[in-house]
Amino acid sequence: MLMVQMLADAYDCDDAIADAEILIGSGRAAVEAVGATVIGETTTRYVPHGLTIGLFLAESHLVLTTWPEHRLLLIDVLLCNPEMSPDAVVDVLAARLCPRGRVVRHRVLRRIAADPA
């Protein structure tokens, strides 16, 4: 099986990325939009600003890292269900948090089993 992990860099985000509750709510909405189930949540706060939100899923995880001083949101999503689209997760987050910004997406293919050497 092949999994796609998506790392997306969202620029020119709204002030909302400095608010942990809004980030968590947006993250939950994004993963629930593709049918994923949240089973754990963490928030790490940086001084003077910046947040890392981890949403742990039945299907793996979503990590959001923010740099409010650069209006930057880093999105990292791995979904161990090929019917769930990481692009759709990124789309929901970008629409809520960075509607006027630009998103650069990186797709990384990860294999469950090694290729024959």
Added chain:
Amino acid sequence: MLMVQMLADAYDCDDAIADAEILIGSGRAAVEAVGATVIGETTTRYVPHGLTIGLFLAESHLVLTTWPEHRLLLIDVLLCNPEMSPDAVVDVLAARLCPRGRVVRHRVLRRIAADPA
């Protein structure tokens, strides 16, 4: 500034990847080896097996996801300090957990600021 996020897929790992305490200890040793500081920790357990360990760092994060039934360890490390090597973090983890296995490394470059459009 440019950051390198490393996603590494470690195959043919030891049984230790099914043990949360060993994973956490190995993760802490790996990030401390490059001088990073752990400021938060989470463990998510899957049924019937599988773990996701999140170590949140002053310099961002390390996430370890295991699929013991495939002897697979997924390593995801982001270090917001260019003097700290994500390769060194992966080396420590591979030596401790997958010494007889193979590691496939993916490097993703993430920019703090968008390029001029």
